[in-house]
Amino acid sequence: MKDIKADSFIDITDVVCPITFVKAKVAIEELEDGQILEVRMNEGEPIKNVPSSFKDEGHKILNVINNRDGTYTIFVKKGGLVNEV
């Protein structure tokens, strides 16, 4: 789990809902299926909604790290839920 290597990284701590997920969605759309996106976001509303929105769209959350500075980093595998089923 600790050695997940991301193919791309996006920081969405500078925006608020609903731009948080829009920005993250645009980033994952640039990847190929199976590639991994690393997303840094704020605690509170973004961490409540962005991971579940990724799940709703068929991507798999591989890991969640609490950075203990008011932010989280998540690793998302594009299409990870669709392709596994």
Place this chain on the structure above:
Amino acid sequence: MIFNDDLIKTLKDGGFIKQKQKDYYSIRIRVVAGNITSEQMRKVSELSEKYGRGYVTFTVRLGIEIPWVHYSKLQEVKEEVVRIGLAMAGCGPRVRPIVACKGTVCPYGLIDTQGLAKKLDDEFFPTPGFPHKFKIGISGCPNNCTKPQFNDIGFQGQVEPELNEDLCTGCGLCADVCDVKAITIKDNLAKRDDDKCIYCGSCIRVCPMDAWKRKRSGVAVFVGGKFGKKYNFGYHIADLVDVEKIPNIIEKTMNFYKSNGISKERLYDTINRIGLENFKKEILEDENIN
């Protein structure tokens, strides 16, 4: 034109709100939980131009009002409202328009709030014969946007979470997002304290591993809530009640209110006079609730 018998009968049916300006009324149209077709919306707009002053206003209970209708046009407007498939909203001691949030489409919604509102409207609107008004409110989750606790009877969507321990990695995200701190992580496993849990489903939504699952859905039931000059939160009498049981609970509550309430008294006062425990016994008995 004078106030003839026909006009007085029309006025009694409700939905005509006298304005403080002489001879003018605001026409209150019932719209189920705020849902109106675009075609009806266009026609309501036309009515406001034809009979009012070209604008409409929205009520707290998600209805529509056309202000500035002259009293000589009231019967005519009512006929036109009925012709476009809408109804006047009642005032007075009867069931008021049912308020529901957008839980059917809202990501937080745990029950089909719009479908439930439609079903309850079909069954209960605008039942008369109460000591005072009777309000029904529905919110789809504990975020409580539509404030069901301020209705005579209110329902709030809930979900009971269940953990698949094999899938839980103990990442702690559910514990972090839980607003009531009902989840703790021990030995890399999430543990939920049912006494603290408010059944909002945040843990289910957020869990990256889908370890938290929906065990069952239902509603919290609140009774006796009211606003106005003397306001009270409704009593929280049950949790996770099956949605299918709602009509039955409403009916029993209505019967209780009709047979025990005294004129001008809201349900809250009736319950207090008769006793909350007695009320609960009558309403929840035979329902197999908690």
